Amino acid sequence: MTDSLATGLRCIDCGATQPLGYTLQCPKCAGLLELCYDAGALQRRGPSAFTGGGLWRYAPVLPIADPAHRVSLGEGQTPLLECPRLGAQLGVKRLLVKFEGSNPTGTVKDRTSATAVGAALQFGFGATSVVSSGNAGSSIAAYSARAGLRSLIFCYERASAPKMLHMAATASDLVIYKGVYDDLIALWDRLAEERLFFDCGASRNPYKHEGKKTIAYEIAEQMGWRAPDVVVAPVAVGETFIAAHRGFAEMERLGFIPKRPLMAAAQAARANAITKAWRDKTAIAPLKIGYTVAEGLAAGNPGRKGDWVLRILRETGGVAGQAEDEEILEAQKMLASSEGIWAGPTGSASLAVLARMLADKQVDPASTICVIVSETGLKTEAPAPSRDAIAFDEASLRRLVLEKLAAGAPARK
Numbered sequence: 001m002t003d004s005l006a007t008g009l010r011c012i013d014c015g016a017t018q019p020l021g022y023t024l025q026c027p028k029c030a031g032l033l034e035l036c037y038d039a040g041a042l043q044r045r046g047p048s049a050f051t052g053g054g055l056w057r058y059a060p061v062l063p064i065a066d067p068a069h070r071v072s073l074g075e076g077q078t079p080l081l082e083c084p085r086l087g088a089q090l091g092v093k094r095l096l097v098k099f100e101g102s103n104p105t106g107t108v109k110d111r112t113s114a115t116a117v118g119a120a121l122q123f124g125f126g127a128t129s130v131v132s133s134g135n136a137g138s139s140i141a142a143y144s145a146r147a148g149l150r151s152l153i154f155c156y157e158r159a160s161a162p163k164m165l166h167m168a169a170t171a172s173d174l175v176i177y178k179g180v181y182d183d184l185i186a187l188w189d190r191l192a193e194e195r196l197f198f199d200c201g202a203s204r205n206p207y208k209h210e211g212k213k214t215i216a217y218e219i220a221e222q223m224g225w226r227a228p229d230v231v232v233a234p235v236a237v238g239e240t241f242i243a244a245h246r247g248f249a250e251m252e253r254l255g256f257i258p259k260r261p262l263m264a265a266a267q268a269a270r271a272n273a274i275t276k277a278w279r280d281k282t283a284i285a286p287l288k289i290g291y292t293v294a295e296g297l298a299a300g301n302p303g304r305k306g307d308w309v310l311r312i313l314r315e316t317g318g319v320a321g322q323a324e325d326e327e328i329l330e331a332q333k334m335l336a337s338s339e340g341i342w343a344g345p346t347g348s349a350s351l352a353v354l355a356r357m358l359a360d361k362q363v364d365p366a367s368t369i370c371v372i373v374s375e376t377g378l379k380t381e382a383p384a385p386s387r388d389a390i391a392f393d394e395a396s397l398r399r400l401v402l403e404k405l406a407a408g409a410p411a412r413k
């Protein structure tokens, strides 16, 4: 018994179709593959096809057939937060934050880990693997452990200690690597092709990628089956951006929502290959990049997914932007102080880019804008704020409290 309505795979370049199998790229042209669904059945059933909670509520539009393979740690159903104070600060009429930090390992990646590890079970693999800057490693390791699979996690040596600790605790095999992500990924891809392990990387696997589509379904359902006017999504290689776009486009085709949003791609200025190509109207030129505080966005060569992002931007009139590390850290503070949302730098980058886009008049401040904040701040590593400790007696404590309260509430607009 299955309620997955996936019917096959289709090449995004030549359109050739494939049956549902463990196929990572088009056998004809090596293009990336996307999943296809039974549109007729979905149209007939409408959104009532979705039942239950969490990510697997959207099982009909996910490619995992057997409910026994639907591994879960309670991912999805993350809050869509109205942010009036932050919106007022930015001059936006209605600002929403889709906060992915409340996922089980603290990032949006749990959505893809659920379907990746589910697909590993579906196709009978005993081991998973991923090359990670930190977040993906913890997430794939956690979901693999949950499913009883071996996980070979390759992690960047500069990942934060909290991320390393999390990976070391959940991965069956954690390997720390030197050098940058882009260099290792080419070598690792070859081993993935030999099927030594299930490919949990972000570059090709359509089953993994599909999990993130649920972010669009959730946003739409949380808004009463409508989409925001603009969705700002972070872009490293483009997984979240592409999947969110696919979700909204699919819902528009099916008649679940009246109109899909304008998609805005948010990159770190230090890893801006896609934004640069979009701005200069050229193809993507891979960049040799150094460190950015937005660790999860540190991809200099976004590969074929980067091309896909660029195609979506050009075909749909989307926009791309970037933010400097200082702006990203500023956005992190704004999210925390104005709305109480504690996100890491990677998660705050999309807000920093939105601020830039508003200043550059790339997006309309009178529209409803949803920013995808992709991770919690709880795994961020930074020195504690320097502030002296104070010893109190009762009178001095009372004096201080009264003095603070006299200053009134923080500015509300």
Ligand SMILES: [Zn+2]
Binding pocket: 011, 012, 013, 014, 015, 016, 026, 027, 028, 029, 030, 031
């Ligand atoms: Zn093809």
